[in-house]
Amino acid sequence: MENTIRSLQQEIxxxxxxxxxxxxxxxxxxxxxxxxxxTLFGQLKSVEPAxxxxxxxxxxxxxxxxxxxxxxxxEKLAATTSxxxxxxxxxxxxxxxxxGSEHPVQKVLGEMKKIFSDMxxxxxxxPELELDHYxxxxxxxxxxxxxxxxxxxxxxxxxxxxxxxxxxxxxxxVQVRVMLDQKPPIRVICPGKVYRNEAISARSYCVFHQxxxxxxxxxxxxxxxxxxxYSFSRQMFGSDVKLRFRPSFFPFTEPSAEVDVTCYLCGxxxxxxxxxxxxxxxxxxxxxxxxxxxxxxxxxxxWSGYAFGMGVDRTVLLRYxxxxxxxxxxxxxxxxxxxxx
Ligand code: PHE
Numbered sequence: 001m002e003n004t005i006r007s008l009q010q011e012i013x014x015x016x017x018x019x020x021x022x023x024x025x026x027x028x029x030x031x032x033x034x035x036x037x038x039t040l041f042g043q044l045k046s047v048e049p050a051x052x053x054x055x056x057x058x059x060x061x062x063x064x065x066x067x068x069x070x071x072x073x074x075e076k077l078a079a080t081t082s083x084x085x086x087x088x089x090x091x092x093x094x095x096x097x098x099x100g101s102e103h104p105v106q107k108v109l110g111e112m113k114k115i116f117s118d119m120x121x122x123x124x125x126x127p128e129l130e131l132d133h134y135x136x137x138x139x140x141x142x143x144x145x146x147x148x149x150x151x152x153x154x155x156x157x158x159x160x161x162x163x164x165x166x167x168x169x170x171x172x173x174v175q176v177r178v179m180l181d182q183k184p185p186i187r188v189i190c191p192g193k194v195y196r197n198e199a200i201s202a203r204s205y206c207v208f209h210q211x212x213x214x215x216x217x218x219x220x221x222x223x224x225x226x227x228x229x230y231s232f233s234r235q236m237f238g239s240d241v242k243l244r245f246r247p248s249f250f251p252f253t254e255p256s257a258e259v260d261v262t263c264y265l266c267g268x269x270x271x272x273x274x275x276x277x278x279x280x281x282x283x284x285x286x287x288x289x290x291x292x293x294x295x296x297x298x299x300x301x302x303w304s305g306y307a308f309g310m311g312v313d314r315t316v317l318l319r320y321x322x323x324x325x326x327x328x329x330x331x332x333x334x335x336x337x338x339x340x341x
Contacts, residue, residue, distance in 0.1 A: 017073035101341035126174035132164040134173035152197035167195035179296035185217040209312035216305030225306035253286025283310035
């Protein structure tokens, strides 16, 4: 018995405990209730009575040294585990950080701006909080004229006076500001947000983006307007796109038209998006009304010009197959992350 104890003592001292597995082997071999040391304690009763105190003493020492080695090894292992970063799986792919990117509306607006600036248009911007005067009066909307109802206005101050403040319902007031500011010839586009008090749904929202254009020079004709819109549409929607001009009405242009392009989803055959018609309406346009020119101090006998205005968001929805316009305004990262730079 004594020999067994001594050889176990040596074994315990020599046992290498460098891994959790070795620790577990050590524990099971020596210190558990059915381990070697416990078994020796069981055999103590068959030792000669005279020897019992000595052997018991040796056994106690053996048990103490086993316990001491166990807890010392446990501590050591716990420390090295966190130091060396054990538990980290080095084969995992690295984390990707979303670095931010252009909003889909800005991407499409960017393309539109590029096409027009290649044609010689400058870019003008103006306030979204606008005076009634610029949004309506200067654009030849008579007071109390039903045309004001075409655009459901968010008024900030009440009434219909010139000085009333509102959220601009179109970007045409920017064109007024440009005409008041600059002498012809003028060639600008005005991109920006506009606001209308419409019922909110997947197809329409109280805020959206417009891009309007204005060209004033000598002898500008409707043919120039058509050529510009044709050129824009071919670059934006594809070279085989067809256009249709329908007579329309805007207080600030005369004559006026609305422009349709052949649906670029079905190629004009008719689908759900174009409501089986084969056409998509893309903009309003016309020759700048002489009253608007006079309001801005430009002589309509000398100068003539055209203007056009289009919605941007609809093109964004179609381009990226987004089925709800509200997604463009919610700033939900789950949506935006689908448009990496
Ligand atoms: N301002 C018009 C609108 O918002 C669009 C337009 C602009 C029409 C210029 C004709 C000429 O509906």
